[in-house]
Amino acid sequence: MKLISILILALTLIIGINPASASPVETFEFRDEVTKIRFQALSKELRCPKCQNQNLADSNSPIAQDLRKELYELLQQGKADSEIVNFMVSRYGEFVLYRPRVSPLTYVLWFGPAVLILLGIIVVIVVVRRKPVEKKNLVLSAEQQDKLKDLLNNK
Numbered sequence: 001m002k003l004i005s006i007l008i009l010a011l012t013l014i015i016g017i018n019p020a021s022a023s024p025v026e027t028f029e030f031r032d033e034v035t036k037i038r039f040q041a042l043s044k045e046l047r048c049p050k051c052q053n054q055n056l057a058d059s060n061s062p063i064a065q066d067l068r069k070e071l072y073e074l075l076q077q078g079k080a081d082s083e084i085v086n087f088m089v090s091r092y093g094e095f096v097l098y099r100p101r102v103s104p105l106t107y108v109l110w111f112g113p114a115v116l117i118l119l120g121i122i123v124v125i126v127v128v129r130r131k132p133v134e135k136k137n138l139v140l141s142a143e144q145q146d147k148l149k150d151l152l153n154n155k
Contacts, residue, residue, distance in 0.1 A: 035076075039071060
């Protein structure tokens with residue numbers, strides 16, 4: 001049992017989990033189920049400014065905790081989802097959105113993959129069309145046909 005405990009502790013230290021740094025679970029009281037669902041959806045849609053790839057719901061950073069409280073307060077004030085998103089974007093920039101808005105600054109993000117796939121298809125078509133099929137190699141000479149017959153008969 002001691003060995004298992006030591007192994008678990010060593011593993012958590014190796015992968016960077018500090019069991020002592022676990023933060024308490026936040027509990028918010030919502031006036032209705034719709035507000036609770038909106039809170040959950042928005043906290044999953046908004047990215048933590050400190051964390052590179054975590055939303056507010058998954059992050060334990062102090063700023064994510066503050067933003068969850070701010071989100072809760074904005075919902076309690078009766079703000080619409082678009083107002084809340086606009087507030088967060090004005091405060092933290094487009095980075096806070098997991099799905100950035102389509103704008104001239106994000107055209108590459110939205111349309112870049114489609115353009116690259118289209119370019120790849122065009123390159124494949126051009127390469128395939130440029131490569132001529134050599135028909136002279138498809139016909140065997142009499143000598144080659146005799147060798148082939150000999151090989152097949154010797155099996």
